[in-house]
Amino acid sequence: MTPTSDYSPGRPLATSRMRSLVRRPVDALLGTDLFELGAAMTLVMIVLSLHEPAWQVQLAVATLAVPALVLRPLMRHAWVWLGLAGVLALAYTQSWPQQNNHDFLKLYWCLGLGASLLAVDPAKAVRFNARVLIGLCFLFAFLWKALSPDYLSGAFFNYFLLQDTRFGLLAEFVAGLDPGALMRGRIDRVVYTAFGDPAGTLTVPLAAEARWLAPLMTWWTLLIEGAVAIAFLLPTRLRASRWRDAVLLLFVFSTYVVAPILYFAWIILAMGIIQCERETFRYWPGLYVAAFVLVLMRFYVPV
Amino acid sequence: MRRPLRLPQWLAYSLAPVVLVLGVAVQRYNVAVHHQTQWTGGGFGMFSTVDVPGGRALRAYVLTDHGEALIVEPDFGETTRLVYTQPTRSRLDAAARHLAGQDWRVYEPASYQTIWPSLPDFLQRYFQGSEAWQAAWNESAAGSTQGLYPAHLAFDPRRSPHSGLPADAEIEGARVEVWRPFYDPDAEQLGWTLLAEATAPTDSAAR
Numbered sequence: 449m450t451p452t453s454d455y456s457p458g459r460p461l462a463t464s465r466m467r468s469l470v471r472r473p474v475d476a477l478l479g480t481d482l483f484e485l486g487a488a489m490t491l492v493m494i495v496l497s498l499h500e501p502a503w504q505v506q507l508a509v510a511t512l513a514v515p516a517l518v519l520r521p522l523m524r525h526a527w528v529w530l531g532l533a534g535v536l537a538l539a540y541t542q543s544w545p546q547q548n549n550h551d552f553l554k555l556y557w558c559l560g561l562g563a564s565l566l567a568v569d570p571a572k573a574v575r576f577n578a579r580v581l582i583g584l585c586f587l588f589a590f591l592w593k594a595l596s597p598d599y600l601s602g603a604f605f606n607y608f609l610l611q612d613t614r615f616g617l618l619a620e621f622v623a624g625l626d627p628g629a630l631m632r633g634r635i636d637r638v639v640y641t642a643f644g645d646p647a648g649t650l651t652v653p654l655a656a657e658a659r660w661l662a663p664l665m666t667w668w669t670l671l672i673e674g675a676v677a678i679a680f681l682l683p684t685r686l687r688a689s690r691w692r693d694a695v696l697l698l699f700v701f702s703t704y705v706v707a708p709i710l711y712f713a714w715i716i717l718a719m720g721i722i723q724c725e726r727e728t729f730r731y732w733p734g735l736y737v738a739a740f741v742l743v744l745m746r747f748y749v750p751v
Numbered sequence: 752m753r754r755p756l757r758l759p760q761w762l763a764y765s766l767a768p769v770v771l772v773l774g775v776a777v778q779r780y781n782v783a784v785h786h787q788t789q790w791t792g793g794g795f796g797m798f799s800t801v802d803v804p805g806g807r808a809l810r811a812y813v814l815t816d817h818g819e820a821l822i823v824e825p826d827f828g829e830t831t832r833l834v835y836t837q838p839t840r841s842r843l844d845a846a847a848r849h850l851a852g853q854d855w856r857v858y859e860p861a862s863y864q865t866i867w868p869s870l871p872d873f874l875q876r877y878f879q880g881s882e883a884w885q886a887a888w889n890e891s892a893a894g895s896t897q898g899l900y901p902a903h904l905a906f907d908p909r910r911s912p913h914s915g916l917p918a919d920a921e922i923e924g925a926r927v928e929v930w931r932p933f934y935d936p937d938a939e940q941l942g943w944t945l946l947a948e949a950t951a952p953t954d955s956a957a958r
Contacts, residue, residue, distance in 0.1 A: 526756075545781060545792045545837035546804065552774055552793035560767030566756060567763035580768045585795055588775050592789055592796035598933070599799045607801045607934040607941070636880060637941065643821070643877040645900035646808040646930040646943040653939045662936075669798070 482733060483574060484523060486722030487561065489740070491517045493714045494532065494554055505539040524570075530562035549585075550712040556581055557719060578723035582696065582716065583680030590673040599670075605662040606654050611637055614707040618665075623658035672699045693724050693732045700739045708747040717743070786929070786946045787837040801934045801941075804836045808930040808943050811846070813855045813905040814950070815920035820857045820903035822925075824871060824910070825850060838929040843949035850925035851951040855905045856917040860896035863904070864888065869912030924952040 491513045498509055512531050516522040536555040540547050560577035567573035593599045609615050609623065611634055619625045633652065640650045654662075676699050679692035696716070704713040717740045724732040758766075778794030781787035788804050789796030811825040827834055827846050834842050858866055867875065878884045887896050896902075903920075906912065927950075930943035 543833070545785075545787050546832050546835075547793065548791060549793060549795050549797050552771075556767050556771045556774070559770060563758060563763045563766040566758040568757055568760065573763045576764055577767050581771060584768060584771050584775075588795040589797070589799075592794065592799040596789075596796075596799040598801055601936070603934045603936045604799065604801055606936040608798075635876070639873045639877045639880065640941075641806060641808050641932075643874050643901070644808075644881075646810060646928070646945070648900070649940040649942040651939055652934065652941045654936060 480733065482721055482724065482726075483571065484520065485733070485737075486578075486718045486720075487523050488517060489714065489718035489721065490554070490557060490561070491523070493711060493718065494536075494558075497550070497554070497711045497714075500539045502539065505535060508535045524565060526562045526565035528562075529558045529565065533558035533562060548711075550715055553581070553585060553712070553715050557715060575723040575725075578719040579680050579684075579692070582719050582723070583677050585716075586673050587677035587681065590670065590677050593670055593673070599666065602662050602666050605665045607652065609658055609662055609665075610634075610652060610654060614709065618661065618706055619658065623655070623661050625655050625658055668702070672702065675699075690728050693720065693729070693735075696720050697735055697739055700743065704743045705746050708743075710743065710747040713743045714740070781837060785837050785839045786931070788835075791836055802931050804832065806932040807835050807946070808928075808932070809835055810928040810930065811850055812926045812928075813850070813857060813922055814924040814926060815857055815903070815918075815922055817857065817859070817918060817920045818902050819926070820855070820905035820920070821901035822850065822855070822905045822907075823874060826907070834927070834929065838947040840947070840949065843927050843929070843947055844951065846927045847925050847949040847951035850927065851922075851953050854908050855922055856908055856911040857920040857922075858904045858906070858912070858915060859918045860887075860899065860902070862915040862918075865915035866904075866912035869914065922953055924950055926950040
């Protein structure tokens with residue numbers, strides 16, 4: 449039997465084969481073109497997250513995104529991305545105020561990709577646009593929280609821990625709240641919001657065992673979002689900027705693995721992959737992909 | 752051979768970030784002026800306040816000579832969510848006019864138990880969970896429903912209860928209200944403050 453290239457004398461053959469099985473996908477990932485990986489993630493996300501009712505919008509998005517996903521030259525064609533940005537902007541005109549923030553971020557990201565691909569140095573421009581869009585997005589998220597009395601008083605996380613099913617994992621397994629009582633509380637709130645006297649109030653009691661969690665979540669979120677904004681908006685020549693991938697991944701692991709918010713995490717990770725620099729740490733792409741897989745599992749696997 | 756189109760350096764690098772900042776500025780303006788919820792609209796204000804669109808209380812009333820009647824499951828068509836997320840004066844006026852132009856069946860508290868099977872599940876649950884309503888009904892004939900909410904109910908004729916007779920009420924107009932939620936963690940109370948409202952008379956009342 450011919451030993452594989454991973455075989456080395458003195459090492460059991462089975463161990464070598466195992467290492468080879470692990471190393472091949474890792475090597476493949478390490479050698480992947482990061483633009484293509486991030487762009488493909490973006491295209492899939494755009495198709496999956498599209499919930500515009502108009503068939504014309506769906507057809508236009510599919511016509512632009514699906515061929516670009518399959519054909520590499522199209523993926524690198526600026527007008528595909530500018531076309532997608534245009535279609536999304538038109539689709540949002542009627543529903544602008546109610547559109548979610550990840551919808552806007554994918555629109556800005558398509559615009560950034562299109563503009564970057566028309567630059568003299570597209571690779572550099574794409575990385576710059578990804579970095580600045582992530583930084584600005586987190587800067588404004590940080591500012592809204594820092595300026596919101598609801599948030600700073602701790603009222604937001606006190607309330608959402610009980611009322612938002614996305615925080616169910618924390619409420620049940622970390623704070624130890626009773627799932628049945630949580631569900632009854634949520635239904636009572638929906639019922640009162642629909643039919644109760646809005647001039648009155650509804651008692652939403654916070655269990656004593658959860659009182660430590662809300663301040664922790666409040667200040668952690670503010671701290672980590674502020675850190676991501678600073679790290680991504682700092683000039684790359686500064687040493688602190690090299691921490692940006694670590695800070696963003698820490699945010700993703702501590703936020704989206706806890707609360708399943710799929711599409712925002714998806715677009716942030718696609719942009720993160722494109723802008724990361726293998727020169728500083730060769731495993732950044734692998735860590736981004738691992739974070740993406742965890743986010744997908746958290747969203748689709750019932751806990 | 753045609754030269755490929757190239758954008759100036761500054762434009763390629765600044766187009767998307769500038770559009771993002773402009774989008775945030777527009778959203779910030781809408782929050783300040785048009786009661787837009789800061790969760791949506793492109794300003795990245797999600798997870799910063801309990802004022803989530805679905806937490807806002809939208810109330811629609813038919814105004815009658817017997818008093819206000821809460822419209823059960825009002826239908827604003829496609830604009831419903833926009834009325835929640837950005838209740839501008841024009842949207843609320845349009846919603847109030849739309850409701851004032853329709854026919855309504857108004858039911859008084861005495862008939863609530865008769866029309867019970869026709870009430871939506873959530874409304875039944877509200878009445879069952881309300882100590883004031885339960886006390887009023889348990890006191891039977893002596894019980895007073897004065898001051899209880901909702902004082903009257905209004906149904907679209909296509910969805911009105913099969914049992915029970917509607918009150919002989921004269922419809923004078925309609926009102927729409929949007930209430931913004933707040934949460935007081937010390938008192939453990941969820942409450943609402945009136946954000947915007949609009950009233951429209953019926954055609955006959957306007958004349």
